[in-house]
Amino acid sequence: MLRRRSILAVLALLHGLPSLCAQQGPSGLTKPVVLPLFDPGKPRCSVPADLGKVLAFAQDNERKFMQGVARGLELAAKERGLEYRRAQAANDPTRMIEQMMGFLDGKVGALVASPVDPVSLAPALQKVIWSGAYVGTVVPPPATTILNAPQYLTGKVLGDEAAQFIKTRLNGKAKVVLLTHDSLQFLAPRFTAIRDSLKSVPGAVIVADISPLTVDEAGGLSMMRTILLANPDVDVVLGADTVVLGALAALREAGKVRDSQFLGGIDGEPAAVEEIKRGGPYKTSVSLASPVFAYAMGQHAADWLEGKSIPQAMDILPKALTSQNLPQYEADTADPASVYRDGKRRDEYLRMYGNICYDTREQYLNFPWSSERR
Amino acid sequence: MPISSRFVVGSSIVLLAIGFLTLLGIVGSTAWLGEKSNSYFEESNRSRALRVSAVELRSALQSAESSQRGYLVGGNEIYLAPYDAAKAEALAQFDRLKQLLPSSQQNAAVLDRLSKVVSEKVAEMDRTIALKADLQDSQATALFRSNRGKALMDEANLFLSSIIRQADDRLETLLNDQRQNATLLRLATIIGGLVIVLVVAGATATVFRYAWEVSRARNELNALNLTLEDRVVRRTAQLAEARDRAELLVAEVNHRVANSLSLVASLVRLQSNLITDQTSKEALKETEARILAVASVHKRLYSGGDARFVDLQEYLSSVLDNVEASMRGQGHVASLRYELEPLKLKTDSSINIGVIVTEWVTNAFKYAYPDKPGEVRVRLRRLADGKAELSVEDDGVGRADGSAKGTGLGTRIVNAMARSIGGDVEYVAAGSGTVARLAFSAGLDG
Numbered sequence: 001m002l003r004r005r006s007i008l009a010v011l012a013l014l015h016g017l018p019s020l021c022a023q024q025g026p027s028g029l030t031k032p033v034v035l036p037l038f039d040p041g042k043p044r045c046s047v048p049a050d051l052g053k054v055l056a057f058a059q060d061n062e063r064k065f066m067q068g069v070a071r072g073l074e075l076a077a078k079e080r081g082l083e084y085r086r087a088q089a090a091n092d093p094t095r096m097i098e099q100m101m102g103f104l105d106g107k108v109g110a111l112v113a114s115p116v117d118p119v120s121l122a123p124a125l126q127k128v129i130w131s132g133a134y135v136g137t138v139v140p141p142p143a144t145t146i147l148n149a150p151q152y153l154t155g156k157v158l159g160d161e162a163a164q165f166i167k168t169r170l171n172g173k174a175k176v177v178l179l180t181h182d183s184l185q186f187l188a189p190r191f192t193a194i195r196d197s198l199k200s201v202p203g204a205v206i207v208a209d210i211s212p213l214t215v216d217e218a219g220g221l222s223m224m225r226t227i228l229l230a231n232p233d234v235d236v237v238l239g240a241d242t243v244v245l246g247a248l249a250a251l252r253e254a255g256k257v258r259d260s261q262f263l264g265g266i267d268g269e270p271a272a273v274e275e276i277k278r279g280g281p282y283k284t285s286v287s288l289a290s291p292v293f294a295y296a297m298g299q300h301a302a303d304w305l306e307g308k309s310i311p312q313a314m315d316i317l318p319k320a321l322t323s324q325n326l327p328q329y330e331a332d333t334a335d336p337a338s339v340y341r342d343g344k345r346r347d348e349y350l351r352m353y354g355n356i357c358y359d360t361r362e363q364y365l366n367f368p369w370s371s372e373r374r
Numbered sequence: 375m376p377i378s379s380r381f382v383v384g385s386s387i388v389l390l391a392i393g394f395l396t397l398l399g400i401v402g403s404t405a406w407l408g409e410k411s412n413s414y415f416e417e418s419n420r421s422r423a424l425r426v427s428a429v430e431l432r433s434a435l436q437s438a439e440s441s442q443r444g445y446l447v448g449g450n451e452i453y454l455a456p457y458d459a460a461k462a463e464a465l466a467q468f469d470r471l472k473q474l475l476p477s478s479q480q481n482a483a484v485l486d487r488l489s490k491v492v493s494e495k496v497a498e499m500d501r502t503i504a505l506k507a508d509l510q511d512s513q514a515t516a517l518f519r520s521n522r523g524k525a526l527m528d529e530a531n532l533f534l535s536s537i538i539r540q541a542d543d544r545l546e547t548l549l550n551d552q553r554q555n556a557t558l559l560r561l562a563t564i565i566g567g568l569v570i571v572l573v574v575a576g577a578t579a580t581v582f583r584y585a586w587e588v589s590r591a592r593n594e595l596n597a598l599n600l601t602l603e604d605r606v607v608r609r610t611a612q613l614a615e616a617r618d619r620a621e622l623l624v625a626e627v628n629h630r631v632a633n634s635l636s637l638v639a640s641l642v643r644l645q646s647n648l649i650t651d652q653t654s655k656e657a658l659k660e661t662e663a664r665i666l667a668v669a670s671v672h673k674r675l676y677s678g679g680d681a682r683f684v685d686l687q688e689y690l691s692s693v694l695d696n697v698e699a700s701m702r703g704q705g706h707v708a709s710l711r712y713e714l715e716p717l718k719l720k721t722d723s724s725i726n727i728g729v730i731v732t733e734w735v736t737n738a739f740k741y742a743y744p745d746k747p748g749e750v751r752v753r754l755r756r757l758a759d760g761k762a763e764l765s766v767e768d769d770g771v772g773r774a775d776g777s778a779k780g781t782g783l784g785t786r787i788v789n790a791m792a793r794s795i796g797g798d799v800e801y802v803a804a805g806s807g808t809v810a811r812l813a814f815s816a817g818l819d820g
Binding site for chain 2: 182205207208210211213226227229230231232
């Protein structure tokens with residue numbers, strides 16, 4: 001369904017906006033390269049001409065994660081004297097392309113996008129890049145700055161937390177349930193990392209390594225019911241927050257829940273955070289601090305418009321939220337500016353790679369970049 | 375501390391009992407552990423069969439699925455070749471698994487769900503293959519893309535993995551139990567062996583120690599015996615020397631006493647020679663005779679070897695010879711004949727006997743034959759009842775009135791002497807004469 005909508009969006013882009021097709025530009029770096037770490041001391045470039053001091057955000061939907069992105073961008077724009085504009089596509093790729101073209105026509109100096117459909121949106125993004133504007137994307141190319149979450153590291157953070165818990169609290173022995181997400185192949189490194197972490201604990205046995213039919217709370221509930229039929233006693237459940245929350249419901253339903261269990265998820269879902277605060281079996285959620293990286297992208301956008309060299313890519317580092325560090329994490333996401341200003345705290349959340357500026361914008365990334373690619 | 379034979383026997387019995395009980399324990403534990411091993415073996419076989427069945431079922435399902443997918447992708451029926459066999463194998467293994475899975479509420483629920491999953495999976499594969507065979511590719515693809523087949527396979531794998539893991543856990547538990555059994559058996563055998571070795575060592579040590587102590591005691595005894603003999607020899611020599619000194623001393627004393635008494639008797643005789651009164655003279659003579667009788671004993675004593683006893687035969691012979699000589703010297707004409715059996719008597723008693731016989735023979739010489747010759751017969755003999763008898767017999771005038779003649783001193787002396795040795799005195803008329811008898815027993819030594 002998504003693929004069909006992408007094709008339609010591309011067709012719309014090609015037929016409805018012929019002017020865009022005529023202005024071809026460089027294709028950027030299409031072959032994967034390993035970027036060095038960002039060098040803040042690189043010389044300044046030219047200041048983009050004929051572009052407005054505007055930071056625009058093409059937002060895919062209103063999920064919590066993206067709300068954090070919007071908040072971070074707005075805050076940075078405000079601090080750097082940029083006009084902030086936001087367009088929410090409600091998961092409609094065509095609408096997102098249209099919104100994107102609007103930004104292009106408005107000569108915005110900087111654009112951040114969370115593509116609904118990366119394939120269909122890519123030509124529009126390239127056009128914006130060719131216009132000389134800063135383009136930051138949340139994960140997919142093309143972009144002058146790609147924001148990515150290292151999937152393997154994300155899974156490893158969760159896996160290491162679980163392994164540590166098994167070692168210290170379960171005497172090194174545990175029956176583990178791993179709820180995967182087989183329909184999204186790019187997430188596979190997460191689960192590979194979790195499996196790798198658990199290998200460090202010989203007594204940890206993965207009794208179920210299975211993907212729920214749907215990756216949501218209902219899917220987790222249904223799958224955990226089946227798992228409990230085959231394995232009545234489980235000690236650890238790992239997966240995305242939504243499915244783990246469903247698994248927790250199944251455990252409660254079967255009367256098999258206990259505080260000595262370790263339930264951990266990825267995404268920092270609010271319900272998961274609430275469970276962590278409650279202090280039950282839900283011990284951690286690996287979260288990506290969207291306001292923090294969005295604030296950084298806003299700062300980079302402003303730097304770009306001032307002719308400064310900025311990172312080509314940026315990792316938002318996963319953070320395992322626990323009842324101990326949750327207050328600090330919430331404080332950090334509430335005030336991303338202070339995190340960005342504090343180099344040490346900033347390094348806990350962000351890792352930056354490569355250098356690019358207005359004069360070198362033909363070196364924009366046009367391949368699925370990952371810091372974990374070797 | 376030395377050990378006794380009783381301790382050796384007691385400890386040997388205790389040690390043997392301990393050894394026997396230990397042996398019994400080893401045999402018993404070996405039998406018990408062997409029985410447990412058999413039961414572990416049977417259970418291991420069941421768990422292994424269950425595991426094999428689950429693995430084979432999973433493998434057969436995967437083979438069937440591979441066959442189905444190969445056919446769906448290419449439409450080439452060659453991929454279907456293993457399908458029917460794999461499906462049949464899967465169903466057969468599932469039946470076997472149902473028989474082997476231990477019955478429990480949870481396993482019943484697992485089997486129920488697994489049965490539905492396997493049935494649905496087989497139905498899904500059959501359905502897609504049938505659609506493909508009927509050239510309804512789009513429907514077959516749609517069914518395939520629903521991912522239901524993958525989900526069913528995942529779920530079947532979830533249950534089968536759980537069963538395999540349970541079988542593995544059980545096998546591991548059984549293996550650990552068997553290993554523990556083997557360790558226990560080894561431990562019991564080692565401990566038992568050690569106990570038996572200790573028992574044998576203890577018994578051997580006890581016996582050896584006992585034997586060593588017996589040997590040592592024997593050696594000590596031999597050494598003591600050797601010393602004792604030396605000591606006895608030395609002591610005997612000392613005693614002999616002491617005895618010789620004592621005998622010499624006694625002989626010397628007796629010699630002196632005898633000499634003194636002889637001197638006294640000589641003085642009495644000299645005195646009597648000076649006295650003219652016949653009565654006094656006779657009295658002194660009698661006294662001299664008595665003193666000589668006593669002195670004679672002492673002569674015997676210092677001339678003889680033993681001062682404690684006196685050979686009455688020799689002593690009385692000497693006394694009687696002296697009395698006879700003395701009486702003849704005084705003019706008495708009677709003759710004396712004596713018949714003395716060999717007899718030894720204590721020195722004190724011998725003196726009494728000597729004095730008594732002196733009195734009686736003197737009286738017989740003086741009063742039995744006042745004016746004519748006659749015979750005085752002295753006899754010393756053993757009696758049957760362990761006593762001895764001294765008799766002085768004459769054929770003289772006899773004791774017509776029954777009373778003693780003379781001063782009566784002699785009779786009193788005789789009675790006193792006889793009493794002091796526990797003797798009985800009697801005077802019996804025999805014919806015309808008299809027989810004086812003294813029966814005595816004190817101090818007899820034959």
